[in-house]
Amino acid sequence: MIAPVGLVATLTDEQEMLVDASVRFMDTELPVAAIRAVVDGGPRDDIAYRAAAGELGWFGFLGDEASGGGSVSGNGVVDAAVIAAELGARLQPGPYAGHSVVVDTLTRVGGPAHAAVLADLVSGAAWATWAFGDDTACVLGVSRDGVRLDGHVTLVAEVGSCSHLLLGASGPDGFTQVLVPLDATGVTVRPLESFDVSRRWGAVDLTGVTLPLDAVLGAPGAATAAQLLRQVHLAAVLTAADAVGAMHADFEIALQYAKDRIAFGRPIGSFQALKHVIADVSLSVEMAKGIVAEAARALGDEAPDAPELVHAAKSFVGEHSVEVMHQCFQVFGGIGFTWEHDQHLYLRRMSADAAMFGAPGWHREQLVATVEVAR
């Protein structure tokens, strides 16, 4: 069993109860052993899992009371990041970052037409996810009668288990967001083979998809583009939190192995050659937790330094998670090459997290651009 991640150094009492209950739920209902069975082709019961997770409150931190949601600490982004980290540490399935973006967006700019979908997403009756810009190659046609979509979305986590896809793309009136029901005529979800085996990945083809006008969220153009920034930040910080959870777990397993494995007559962790590597890894893990917690706090508070902290968090975690993985792999030695050892599952998870919603280099460029604008 992996100890709780401790993403935030001091939790509120309510957050502590949330983490306790959530960790117990994951370790009971979907422990890593069960995830391995799914990876090997076994069935996955999303419906029961999702509903129980919804009961725990996972999907409502960024929603409001009207939709059945609400934050437990007053900062919904911190709540979501705390859960995202525990999900990553336990290799849980689901489109948590994308789903949270959709809940956040519908709560902020959704209308009465979206209330039922939002309530389903908050309760866990359904999952939704989000794709934008570079990940999509879509042509949007918006007319008085409705909106028409053609194109494809190249890569989305868990899209095959979702009821809706929130899609951002260029349209005739500027940047436009459309909530696409994945069962609409003309929508095809293609499963992909993926490096990360703990989640299912897919592509979406849209051919002559026609939706009513109320599928468009908010006013196309500047307002939607501004909304996009918040979506990017939110997806980035929650994905970084997921990776921090995976770093934490990989490190915990490596640390225990260094204490248990005997070579040359003593535990290998007593050798400074490994002890120093492990100390450096733990520093990376502490720094990663620190910056993701700060970024989540700032984003939830809508603080002026939130964009900088989010870009820093996603780029730092993206690079250091992979480095941590390498160092842990070295501690494991030969056993790390075996399929039944868990570390490769974390390696795969961290690598996907590093690439999704902005790779480290992309976030560094955004960071410099943010600083330049502020000057």
Added chain:
Amino acid sequence: MSPMTPTSPTSPTTGMSVDEFRAAARTWMEANLPRRAEGDTEVRKPWDIKDVPAAEFAAQRALQKRMYEAGLVGITWPVEYGGQGLSAEHQRAFDEVAIEFRQPDLGTLGGTTFHVCAPTMLAHGSPEFLAVHVPRILAGDELIAQFFSDPDAGSDLAGVRTQAVRDGDRWILNGSKIWSSGAYNADVGMCLARTNWDVPKHRGLTWFAVPVRSRGVTMERIRQINGNEEFCQEFFDDVELTDADVIGTVHDGWTVTQTMLLFERGGGGMRSAAPTVGMKADVVALMDEVGGWEFAATRDAAARVHVDDLVRAALGTRILAAMRTDPMRAASYASYGKLASGVFDPLRANHMMRIAGTAAIAWGAPDTAGSDASGPDSAGAAASLALLNSRFMAIAGGTVQMQRNTIGEKVLGLPREPSFDSGKPFRDVVRDAANWSGKVS
């Protein structure tokens, strides 16, 4: 020796509420201290401190004394030793006001005296010792240098060979100390000496307060690679000390050392990170100077510096919170901050050198700058200087390797390496090391 400053059982701030104290601090600072410029929140690094002219240093000491007389120093320290005996709340109120003003600047010694040596003395010194020294310290009359490392023992601090031998009711000190920053301005050195060679190394050590102008103390300044002469070396030739100069218990100096290391790693006074928004001024200046905003490679290097700066500030916040929740392991957690500096300062310097390119290799001399765009004050020159200073935190106060051992063993619970020196009399350790065979005995 300066005359002892009388303790004032009722200072001007005695019994003040937090709000009254905050107001008093503000009134005094507005009348006596220059205001900080906007954005001037950087604390000077130890390696940035250069020779301060004697007259200026004396003026800063006088300022410290006036602040003491106003009841604004030693806020949480005991009244009987000249402190104000006020709460942590009062200290926070003071800090909030103090950030707006340039505080008395006693160079390296200000930090070592008020944040490392005096807090350690307060934890371990006898009432008689504290009654003599602490009021003088608070008044700026007694500044303390760290006489910690021997030329032969740095990270292995318990391996010092500077020794004090009992002679009747005196102690006779012989040996040498080194890396004592700013000691040329100090009044007293807090000195670790071996007082028993016939027990294991951690059990035969004692701390002394050595007046630097005692007979038998010789001090030399060391010329450093950055051109400064802040580091000093002291030589002790039969320096006479008394029991009144002992800090803590004789032979139990290692207990005192543990406390001292906690304060030195910032555990005692680590503050929350300042607001982080915006790239640090040195990076912006360098990017401007070399036109770095135009090129992807330099933009990326600047971003890496900024990312690491932000992450290190966040780490500071996290360490502080962890230390509050788990005070028992505070000293070990503090090692993360020290390790982060030791690892990331050199990386930062490397990134800055990559941005600077040739701007960090040569610049116009002050008197012949002529058409050269940049001089010794240029951002490129600063990058080169930062490289020279970058391994300071990786080495000073215990190398990064020491921090990794502390984290590995004290925080993460990894077993120790076998030790060849901790179980036998130090005298034998020294002898056996000279005949080192590589065999475990």
